[in-house]
Amino acid sequence: MAKRTTQRTMTRRDVALGAGVGLAATKLFELGLFAQVWNESAGETVVPFLDQPPDPPTEELESLNGVDWNDLSEWLSPTESFFKVSHYDQPEIDPEAYRLGISGLVERPLLLSLSELKSRPKQEVTFTLECAGNHGFPWFVGGLGNARWTGTPLAPLLESAGIRHDGIEVVFFGRDAGEEEFARQTVPQNFARSMSVEDALAPENILCYEMNGEPLPQAHGFPVRLIAPGWYGVANVKWLDRIELWSTRYAGRFMARDYVTVREEEGPGGSSVYTQKVVGRTLLKSALARVTRSDDRHRIYGAAWGGEIERVEVRIDDSPWSPAVIDEGADQPFAWKFWHYDAQGLGPGEHSLTARAVDRRGAVQPTADDPIVAKRLTYWENNGQQTRRIRV
Ligand SMILES: Nc1nc2c(c(=O)[nH]1)N[C@H]1C(S)=C(S)[C@@H](COP(=O)(O)O)O[C@H]1N2
Numbered sequence: 001m002a003k004r005t006t007q008r009t010m011t012r013r014d015v016a017l018g019a020g021v022g023l024a025a026t027k028l029f030e031l032g033l034f035a036q037v038w039n040e041s042a043g044e045t046v047v048p049f050l051d052q053p054p055d056p057p058t059e060e061l062e063s064l065n066g067v068d069w070n071d072l073s074e075w076l077s078p079t080e081s082f083f084k085v086s087h088y089d090q091p092e093i094d095p096e097a098y099r100l101g102i103s104g105l106v107e108r109p110l111l112l113s114l115s116e117l118k119s120r121p122k123q124e125v126t127f128t129l130e131c132a133g134n135h136g137f138p139w140f141v142g143g144l145g146n147a148r149w150t151g152t153p154l155a156p157l158l159e160s161a162g163i164r165h166d167g168i169e170v171v172f173f174g175r176d177a178g179e180e181e182f183a184r185q186t187v188p189q190n191f192a193r194s195m196s197v198e199d200a201l202a203p204e205n206i207l208c209y210e211m212n213g214e215p216l217p218q219a220h221g222f223p224v225r226l227i228a229p230g231w232y233g234v235a236n237v238k239w240l241d242r243i244e245l246w247s248t249r250y251a252g253r254f255m256a257r258d259y260v261t262v263r264e265e266e267g268p269g270g271s272s273v274y275t276q277k278v279v280g281r282t283l284l285k286s287a288l289a290r291v292t293r294s295d296d297r298h299r300i301y302g303a304a305w306g307g308e309i310e311r312v313e314v315r316i317d318d319s320p321w322s323p324a325v326i327d328e329g330a331d332q333p334f335a336w337k338f339w340h341y342d343a344q345g346l347g348p349g350e351h352s353l354t355a356r357a358v359d360r361r362g363a364v365q366p367t368a369d370d371p372i373v374a375k376r377l378t379y380w381e382n383n384g385q386q387t388r389r390i391r392v
């Protein structure tokens with residue numbers, strides 16, 4: 001049933017992005033930003049994983065995968081292959097006519113043009129955006145990407161609009177719209193997500209108009225999207241149309257029905273109780289990318305993201321956990337870390353390789369059979385440790 005929902009709601013193909021992207025890539029390459037982090041030496045050969053993810057069931061779902069783990073080498077994900085998730089239409093917005101409204105329970109409603117937004121102070125963040133459904137299906141493993149996002153901070157704008165004391169909820173509406181059923185009635189809705197005032201005022205949130213140094217591509221929310229570092233993809237509203245301050249909680253589809261993690265938990269006397277949690281902040285996560293061999297050494301490459309990563313640890317078969325080397329991203333709090341781990345003298349036969357991320361507070365990425373992961377009844381927020389197998 002869950003699968004059907006995804007197929008129905010995630011049906012947008014990517015659009016051709018045009019010549020601007022080629023320029024962007026060249027420019028960034030000159031700046032050294034697309035430089036390959038993992039420079040494999042001549043003697044290194046790839047040892048394929050025995051378990052490979054299947055292809056997506058339909059061609060339409062292909063654009064949900066951006067990262068191809070087997071080929072991953074660029075720390076900054078190229079814009080042209082960045083994953084795309086759009087639940088409704090992809091509105092084309094005239095940048096000249098564009099106005100972003102900030103209204104509702106504010107003292108001074110604002111209506112801002114794109115050039116007004118661009119003339120405000122600039123802020124940049126390198127942030128790994130991930131769909132909360134990533135790793136929710138065997139074929140959905142590349143629903144993430146790391147980009148440099150540029151825009152203007154949200155908090156000063158909300159402050160200059162003046163949030164009234166009864167404004168408790170900040171609702172971000174996209175321009176895209178679709179039909180939704182509420183109480184057996186079908187009604188039109190805009191894509192929207194909300195945050196508490198406190199969360200919305202976080203200094204890292206930006207109204208973003210550039211991705212990897214170029215104007216935001218249409219598929220990624222042109223002309224303006226919210227970038228909320230530390231939050232799952234769904235909170236990063238594209239084609240941002242209006243921001244409203246409400247005195248009540250907002251309970252649209254993407255807050256209250258989709259993107260809700262339902263779990264079975266143990267209640268009193270061993271009974272089952274069920275909880276529902278809105279998908280919000282990202283969870284601590286890691287993944288293996290590939291394994292190479294040169295002589296007697298196997299090198300495991302991977303990434304970790306979704307929290308304040310302190311270290312990444314690797315375990316081979318039933319050996320003790322041992323720390324990996326962080327190669328890239330240690331200085332960027334919202335970006336994924338690239339890591340590698342060297343294993344010497346792996347004996348012939350099959351081996352299982354597992355990685356786990358550990359955060360600054362000592363929290364460990366859960367195992368795949370931890371109830372917090374295994375007792376999810378919806379496919380969102382699968383951040384369980386991943387085990388991959390190779391044959392030596
Ligand atoms: N307006 C709007 N914003 C949206 C969406 C959408 O369908 N409409 N999808 C969300 C989801 S579920 C994800 S995972 C991210 C994906 O961002 P990307 O397409 O730029 O990779 O956008 C989010 N923002």
Ligand SMILES: [Mo]
Binds near residue numbers: 085131132233
């Ligand atoms: Mo998503």
